[in-house]
Amino acid sequence: MLNVVQISKRFGQIEAIKKVSFEVKPGEIYGLLGPNGAGKSTSIRCLSGLTVPDEGECLINGHSIHNEPIQAKKHLGLVPQDLAMYQDLSARENLQFWGRAYGLSGQVLKLRQQEVLEQVGLDKRAKEPVNNFSGGMKRRLNFACGIIHQPKALLLDEPTVGVDPQSREHLLSAIEDLKNQGTAVLYTTHYMQEAERLCDRVGIIDQGEIIAQGSVTELRKQMGEKDLITLEGQFSETDKAQLDHSEILEFTPQQIRLMTSNASSQLSEILARFDSQKVHQASVQQANLESLFIKLTGRELRD
């Protein structure tokens, strides 16, 4: 349904994305994970036809977004990071607007307005101006505007940024419903738990390149099911020698990150090698996408 084939885009001297390729099948959620500036938004802009890539091609339901934009865009829904809607209008009026933008009218439009309002839990406040809504409600409406026309492919650019737990749950459930209805979803996020819950497959993007790709299970295997230990304190180079049997991911005077099997039992042994004054805080993280990301890039997702 969504095919990204070897796309590259350069802005002046900066190569924003380099030969990025991935595919999202109907009924699949593909997570694109990466820190700010990694190339997620540029990839989404290329896919939605807002940016023309220097190389490669983006296909929506078999139609090139740049050569056959009208056919391709009919099947595409976009939920941008910004709250892209009219704040002075009511929720229902906004849905009417975006429905018409995608060619809906008459009874079909009215029916879809009601359906998506119920889907995102805003049906009781449909007539209120968006200005009166909380941040989470606005996010839910922003999402609803992107799915009013029942797109076959949906691009979600960090749809849960800054939302309350209740709204987050609404959104995640709605995304799962879409997947079950056969929609191909491209999902970008900073939140690893969300990606782990929703995504069938994940691509990790850093500095414009996809550095790992596969199902969450496959990626965990790449980690060797190792856990992540983080030590915070004051460290010197001599301390590094104490850790030879562990896989050091990151070593700075303030922080050490280690990959190790069975971290719970290893932690007390590792701590015993340091002067008790040196380590101020220690934490253990089970093998997950976040620890994989740190392993692959040496950085946290929200760096």
Next chain:
Amino acid sequence: MLSLSHLIAKIRLQSVVREKWGLFSWITIPIIIVFLMSFITGGGDQGESRGTLLVTDLDDSFVSNLLVNSLSQGELSSWIGIKKVDTEQGQNIMQSGDASAWLTIEPELASDFLNQKPTTLSLVKNPAQTVIPDLIESALLLFTDAGGYLQQLFREELATLAAINSNDDLSDLEFTALSLSIRDRIDVFAMSLDPLLIELKERQQETDKSSTSVNFGLLMFPGAIMMALLFSISSLAMLIWDDLKSGVLTRLSASSRGLSAYFFGQQWAVLIIFSGIVLMLSVLGGLYFGLPARQWPLLMIGLVVSGFAMWQILLSLVLLMPTQRSANIVVNAAIFPILMLGGSFFPMEALPDWLAQVGLYFPNGYFLQAIKDAIFNQQNYVLSAGLIATAIIGAFGLINRTLLKRLTRHNNV
């Protein structure tokens, strides 16, 4: 697609109506300016500009009455109104600046004039006025010169008059003798002057009757309506940037036909807003300044079409800018010279010829003059101006659609 355009137009109209103070200022500022300018320049017909001459006549003789009456006769009376006052009133009125000049006629004017003695008239001019006080002074100088000539020509007759006791009436014999003497003297002068070698004839400047009959306010008010349109253009063009910043425009461009519908919708909204402003101000101005109703349709259609062409031109400037801030600065910087030289603040008729020629190179100046010439001067090139406006609308419409797409591509989702 059409219904989406209408929906977009409706949303834009709602947003303009919600910002009622903006709408209010687009309409009221030009009205205030046209009335102020009209008031400053005399409130209408230029012939209505009159000064007031205060006269304190301490002599109150037939000579002083003759002088005062002379000042209120003929053409001079259309410029100067005479008000007789005593000394104290004269001082008060002059101090408050409510008169152009104050003439004091000293006692014994008649006696001194008839006896050919030097005499004085005092004139105080209002320094805040320029033309009328000088006009009064020039007129008085003419009368004093004329008095001197009379003294030379009718020396004996004036002496006879002076010798008569003012309390006595002239006998019939004395009156007849005096009259004959004056007539004989005039005949002598007439023989030597006839035929006149130099003849003064008054010649009228050949101007269009309708043009000279149009008052300043009427000349200004089509420009004021254009000013209202230009003020609204500045705000309406910037609203597109608001949609871009909020992400609506970018999201629309990711839909199948959203961007074209958006642009159509904006154009609908602008046409409706312009029609409303022009209709309201044309009716108000037309009624107030007495523009014949048959001229209203031409005025209204002309202003809406030319205003729409101006919107397209300024919108391309706005869409060419890389940021909302720079777009705002550029559009405001462009609006002011366009207003000043394009006949909105000052009618072309009030500008020096060379500046009026420059003003005609501004599209609004050219369109406005075409409309005014068609209405007031029966010079009919308004159709060709209309074609030019239509061509601008078409060409800039295409350019703006392309610029809009370019802008959405250069701004992040």
